[in-house]
Amino acid sequence: MKNIFYLLLGCLFFFACKDSEADIYEGDTMLNFNKGVSGNGFVLNSQTYSDYKISYGSLKAVQTNHSVKLVFDASNSTAVQGTDFEILNNATDDLSAGETGGEFTIRIYKAPAVQSGKTAVFKLQSSSLMNAGFDQTYTLNMSLTCPVTSFVGNFTNTATWWNSGPGGSYEIVENPAVPNQLLIKDFWDFGIDLVLNYNPTTFVVSIPDQNTGYFVTQYNGYIWAKPSTDAAQVSTFNPCTRQMTLYINYYIPSVGSYGNQTEKFVGL
Missing domain, CATH: 2.60.40.1740 (hypothetical protein (bacova_03559))
Known part of the structure; x- marks a missing residue:
């Protein structure tokens, strides 16, 4: 099940949740x-x-x-x-x-x-x-590195915003029709997969804009997913340890954003 509490109540005044413009920094030059x-x-x-x-x-x-x-x-x-x-x-x-x-x-x-x-x-x-x-x-x-074939298989969702809580079981497979693409089967809903593209050398993951299929009546729109808007949040997976961390921005087009959220998976 999806995180209904957050989807419907977590952003009561939805326009107030839109990404704000970054403030202009005027302090000292410092390293990080x-x-x-x-x-x-x-x-x-x-x-x-x-x-x-x-x-x-x-x-x-x-x-x-x-x-x-x-x-x-x-x-x-x-x-x-x-x-x-x-x-x-x-x-x-x-x-x-x-x-x-x-x-x-x-x-x-x-x-x-x-x-x-x-x-x-x-x-x-x-x-x-x-x-x-x-x-x-x-x-x-x-x-x-290990081959991607050793990564795919059954996983548990150890940290999640989309679901009602961690502990869900999912199958991650390679898409036979698209090179360097993974599918988290039925993640959004039954029959609707989370689609992920990845770099086969660095295993950095990119998240193409995709419709989750979940319609929020009060905002008259579907929730979509795209990469985090925070440049410091880079989605990756380790094919040897079978761990994946995704940073996803959930939003409704022309309405606003639920912000950047984290989804983590560990192989079973």
Whole structure:
């Protein structure tokens, strides 16, 4: 069943729930991880290594040039720098005047990689820029990838907004008619699947706009689903651990949004 309480009562004045425009930031230039604080990096059996990008940003454009370092936190990591991975370019990125961010490249090596994965925790450091008070730790899960065929199967919904509560059972299958597309069978309702496209290298998931089939009489419209409007919320799945996290924006066209919500699945 769908989350009827939230769908009908959670946004009583629906227009008030529309996404608001972001306020213009006028404070200090400070650093943070601006596109999420965790990610999955994979290396294929056919590769010697693979490269993974970690993005960072400043809360507003810098006025002069600055050097930013990505610092490995070995005490909170299971991966070993120099064995499991390297940070390219001496772990340093130059943030030039007028820029609002950059990225670091992590090279993950296949030889020591395992399907169960290892974690590497990173922090930002600069001698000339302050750090923000949020999003200061990035956790990279790096593993030897498994084929998608080992991912699909039966799952339980461990966190949900759409359903009345976690614990539901669903089958995730590959769409035989569309490459790199997964279907969560009967997720929206019986006979209506949640459609997901994915990158076969990074396993980042994109959520095409889709009609859930649920009609809200009081707003005279169907609820639709699309990707989260928050750039830091990136939907992904790990084919080895059989875990998937989706960030979905639920909305009624021309009416408003129920906001960005989370749906999590774990393989049975």
